[in-house]
Amino acid sequence: MTSVCGIICDECKFYKKECQGCYQQKGTPFWTQYVEEKVCVLYDCCVSKKNYNNCGKCTDLPCNLFKNLRDPETSEEEHLKGIETRVQRLK
Numbered sequence: 001m002t003s004v005c006g007i008i009c010d011e012c013k014f015y016k017k018e019c020q021g022c023y024q025q026k027g028t029p030f031w032t033q034y035v036e037e038k039v040c041v042l043y044d045c046c047v048s049k050k051n052y053n054n055c056g057k058c059t060d061l062p063c064n065l066f067k068n069l070r071d072p073e074t075s076e077e078e079h080l081k082g083i084e085t086r087v088q089r090l091k
Contacts, residue, residue: 004054005042005066006086041065056090 027043
């Protein structure tokens with residue numbers, strides 16, 4: 001399963017343990033509690049506000065929300081490569 005932002009859920013170490021995927025959890029993955037958000041900002045923008053199934057439908061991809069949402073455990077290089085991969089996957 002591919003998430004709203006292009007992450008492949010099956011490849012995530014948290015999938016089926018702490019997270020069932022953003023569609024199943026309606027944009028509330030476990031990590032939102034650590035960034036003091038109730039809903040993932042990408043899910044909220046894409047699904048709740050723009051009524052898209054994923055960010056690939058948006059003409060602003062990759063937007064600042066997309067670029068700024070970064071796993072703190074990744075390097076800048078990994079983050080930028082991840083953005084590139086996810087954008088390609090969504091387009």
